[in-house]
Amino acid sequence: MTVTLRFEDGAVVVDADDLDPTTLPGVERDDRTGSHRAPAHRYREIREALDERGIDLDDRLERAAPLDLSLRYDLRDYQEEALDAWHDNGERGVVELPTGSGKTVLALAAIAELGVPTLVVVPTVDLLEQWRRELESEFDVPVGQFGGGEQRAEALTVATYDSAYLRADDVGGDFGLVVFDEVHHLGGEGYRDIARLFAAPARLGLTATFERPDGAHEVVAELVGPVVFELDADALAGEHLAEYEVRKIEVRLSxxxxxxxxxxxxxxxxxxxxxxxxxxxxxxxxxxxxxxxxxxxxxxxxxxxxxxxxxxxNADAKLEELARIFERHRGERIIVFTAHTDLVYRLSERFLVPAITSETGAAERREILRRFREGEYTRVVAANVLDEGVDVPDASVGVVISGTGSERQFTQRLGRVLRPGSDGEKRAVLYELVTSETAEERVAARRR
DNA sequence: TTGACTCAACATCCTTTGCTACAA
DNA sequence: TTGTAGGTTTCCATGTTGAGTCA
Known part of the structure; x- marks a missing residue:
């Protein structure tokens, strides 16, 4: 008795003569085509069920040859531990580590160890390029790309969430491992289908903030695996990340x-x-x-x-407070965060500071960040753009003029000042400006 | 290749004081 | 007794992004 498995349009199709395929996990009869199929993510369970029953398998899913990769980095202790935990959970699960703690390196190690065709899924084109560079320079093999105007498949490929979704029907059977960067995005109503349409048995999720206020992280845990390892910024502060301090400053309305x-x-x-x-x-x-x-x-x-x-x-008193903070931290690198674009432009004009919002074009944005990195600019003011998915140069001071009650946003903004400087012993400060006796006090409390 | 545009998707958007059912 | 979670749909506005189209 032989069973054949193949991939078709985001599903695993089971062909069997002497076996009722509907006894396999997730497999149902499709009346339209007369075939038996399961959502692709059940592939591994189906294989395991067949193995258990000692049934011969003709598996037509895994196509590309194994890769011979080696990692030049040495992992830190906690990265090693996280990787072990992921292996112990059967190469499935989420690792929750703060920004700047080396999640990419961890994933590179996982990719090298497994040596199977791998897809890395990321939320922005910026990250797409970062990951591609990283993979190319580390492994010295061609790296494919879905998204950002390119559609080229390789054994190692990087994709945006949007393109991964668009290509899933087509290439969902080609990878043995999928790495989801900023995996909390996978909880989105549409994005979660990506995890369902890919057959990859091994899955690794990376994030600094796994939990979602809408509870959709439970869906993510189902599709990728549970959190297998987590550390917060406090645990790494001092040795691997900057010591930091959050200072809340109350201001009054006029x-x-x-x-x-x-x-x-x-x-x-x-x-x-x-x-x-x-x-x-x-x-x-x-x-x-x-x-x-x-x-x-x-x-x-x-x-x-x-x-x-x-x-x-946007209380006026916040501008006065910001002026004082600029004075106190003269010469240091400062990022100012707001919730509204209007305020970004007002601050930019008043303090003569470069501004970045969603309206800022890619070229101009790159230029501002380059000058910021090289020290020509010491201050930048941004709306929500710099929260996530962009390579932002280290800063030692952050100022949250306004933000949402989202714990995620707060953690991400804090992450912007946490990377250690070249001297390795920088002390970071995040100022939080809160208008007293308004709903903002509740908002600020919620995010922590 | 670029830039300008449209479109769709995602995320956040929340008050004080109180009812009901159910699990521990 | 005490604590905790509770069910829905079709969408006021703002900010941000990626894909796609067209010049």
Whole structure:
């Protein structure tokens, strides 16, 4: 008795004469084609089930020859430990390590050890190029690329999440290992299909912030594997990352700002009370948004909330405070983070500091970051662009003028000041400016 | 190759005080 | 008794990105 497995359009197709394929994990009969198939990610389970029953297998999935790769780096203790934990879990799982702690090196080691065709999936074109450079210089083999205007497959290939999704039907059976960089993205409604459509038995997820507020990290754990190793910034501070300190500075609204804030916030709170919305479950806010589609008062309440948020986040007193921080850290490299692009341009004009937002073109962005790296600029102000997925030069001071309640964003911003300087004993500071007696106090509390 | 554009996807967007069912 | 989680759909706005198209 022989069973044949092959890959077709994001699924594993099972051909068998004397065996009922639906007894295998995830396999169902497809009435349209008359074949038996399972989502590609069940491939490994199906193989294991067949092995257990001692059934001969004609496996047509793994095509490319094994790779002979060696790593020139020495791993640090914790990287070694993380890798062992991943092996112990059967080459599946997520490693949670802070920015700058060498997640890439860890993945390179995993790729070298397994020596199977590997796809690395990343969220941005910037990271796409970084990873390709890294793989090429480390392993000295051709590296393929899906995304950023290129579609070329190799035994080692890097892809954006978007392109991985678009190519999955086509190449989902070609890889033995998939590495998901910034794996928390995989929880997105559409992106999670990537993990389902690829057959790769070995999976490694990398992130600094695994948990998602919407709970979708559980889906990720199902598809990639659970967190097998984690360390936070505190555990690495001093030896491998900079010592750091978070300083919260409270500022007050001016009289006119306070008046505007109370008026707008009041409009929102009044509506919420009248409508009987308690925010007892996470979806209550969604409900309010749905209502605003048809109920003008709900819409007005949301818009008022928006304006209130703008007042509290962009308070004038924060600019004065920023001026003092610039004075205190004269000559040091400083990154300023905000939530609104308007404020970025205002700060840029007032302090004569280069600005980066989503409107800044790729060339100009590269140029600003280059000058920042080389010390020509010592300060940069950015909206949310520099939070993730960009290679940002080390800074020793970060200033969060405004941000969301997202723990992820906070961790990422902190990561921007954590990489050790060349002298290895830099002390980093992250300032957090919070407007007192506003909802921002809650927002700031939530992110930590 | 580039730049400008559109489009779709993703992420965040939240108040104070209180009801109900259910698990530990 | 005490704590904890609870079910839905079709979307106010802003910021950011990648893919695709066209000149």
């Amino acid at each position: 009289e006119s700002e306070r008046e505007e804030y109370e008026r707008e916030q009041g409009t929102f709170v009044d509506y919420v009370r009248d409508a009987g919305i308690t925010f007892s479950s996470g979806s209550d806010y969604q409900e309010l948004v749905y209502r605003s589609g048809s109920d003008p008062r709900a819409r007005e309440a949301l818009l008022a909330k928006q304006r209130a948020r703008e007042v509290m986040m």
